[in-house]
Amino acid sequence: MATTAAGNSAWYKAKVKAVTSGDCVVVVSVAANAKSGVLPEKSITLSSLIAPRLARRGGVDEAFAWESREFLRKLCIGREITFRIDYTVPSINREFGTVFLGDKNVAMLVVSQGWAKVREQGQQKGEVSPFLAELLRLEEQAKQEGLGRWSKVPGAAEASIRNLPPSALGDASNFDAMGLLAKSKGVPMEALVEQVRDGSTLRIYLLPEFQFVQVFVAGIQSPQMGRRAAPETVVEPEVTVDSTNGDAPAEPRAPLTSAQRLAVSASAAETSADPFGPDAKFFTEMRVLNRDVRIVLEGVDKFSNLIGSVYYPDGESAKDWPLELVENGFAKYVEWSAHMMEEDAKRKLKSAELEAKKSRLRIWTNYVPPVSNSKAIHDQN
Structure with missing residues (x-):
């Protein structure tokens, strides 16, 4: 009604x-x-x-x-x-x-x-x-x-009906990621952002083929959003009968009690998001969700996820969204994917992270600089 x-x-x-x-x-x-x-x-x-x-x-x-x-x-x-x-x-x-x-x-x-x-x-x-x-x-x-x-x-x-290729999510065999990397590394590709998994992970359509893929942003990582743990399958064994004498086993296992069922249910509960995970995701959504973006491909992983830099239009200019995430304390610099990037791009991310740490922005709220073991020159013998 x-x-x-x-x-x-x-x-x-x-x-x-x-x-x-x-x-x-x-x-x-x-x-x-x-x-x-x-x-x-x-x-x-x-x-x-x-x-x-x-x-x-x-x-x-x-x-x-x-x-x-x-x-x-x-x-x-x-x-x-x-x-x-x-x-x-x-x-x-x-x-x-x-x-x-x-x-x-x-x-x-x-x-x-x-x-x-x-x-x-x-x-x-x-x-x-x-x-x-x-x-x-x-x-x-x-x-x-x-x-x-x-x-x-x-x-x-x-x-008008799109001919959608199989999604690369969940089945790497549906997508030749290495072939795309060989053909398009460093070349801006048009894409449309369909989903934001977390602050630094997008699910996009590569245009005009409508290939649906997941993109990890090169050089950075945002707090995780948490996930629902896979439910534990609990098998309650039946009380079987011994075919030779018709007797039941001496100590059959009883069905689960209510308390045991509750404990199993609790073990399958959602894992909580990292601090500032939802904020980072929202920051990204408000800038790139359902927007036309350009992806500069830097690499791929074994699951056919793309690793690249992402830019979105802002008037007549293109904004470096990953850099914005780091500048605002919503992401940290990570070397494992940054090594694929050019030195100038890496330097900008490192510099932005340093400033965010100094200002204790968001994920760096409780940041404490490491204690230096070095001595001033005049104190050294």
Whole structure:
């Protein structure tokens, strides 16, 4: 059952952190009183719209799904918006709302270009955009003009479906990482960041092939995010019967008690994140998640993960995001991957780490310089 919010006229300001499909954005607070660090976020689906669905890993896109997502991503990512929740659907844990970019209604922009269709009425009364009439008018206009998903060009729908190669994550045999290194080492490659695993690890699409790979940033390492430990499989042995005499074993093992089950459950609990792990991840997400970036490949590991430098656009210039992480105390310099880099890049990272240590920024909050064993010259005999 839907819960309508039509009577609630509250509008909020936020910044778009991610665009997950052609009709859904993830936003974070930009309130003046918002605390620093990881900010509250909310997923908003545009009211009364249905965009084509992107493929999950190993699946197939609906026609025009990628173009639909790309239109909304390029329109909104990283920008401040104003939004209001129109209704919620608790059964699917989703909130539907109206989003404005400046004075432009985002849903109207999407529909006018043909990248989503309009749903006149949801399953429950109240599941409707307050701008439904105008959305329907714009949809009809887009259909007449053959825009977006309403294209009248023969074969356009089939051509819009991406041919996704197998993901390199979890199966190194799906990707010739060494071949890519031999061909592209030191050459900037276009990519799109789809996920941020932690502050210094990205999961990206290499474009235009849409090869999905994991990238470790060369020369640095951020605090880890923790992970869920693999659940321990507990086998309760059955009480077997000796076939020779029909007797049970002398000391059969009883089923686990409630206390034992609780202990097993506790052993499989999540491992906690390192200090500043979530902050480093959020710092990275706000700069590169769902952004176009350039990867300069430095090396690969045995699991076909790429190791490289990453740059993202900032106006007319390209920002060195790994250097920003170190400068802000969200990452440390690591030699195991830095040795692949040029000397000037290594020097910048080392210098940035030294300054962060001096200022005791974030991961260096409790940093204590090592005690020197050397003596002043005048004290030496």
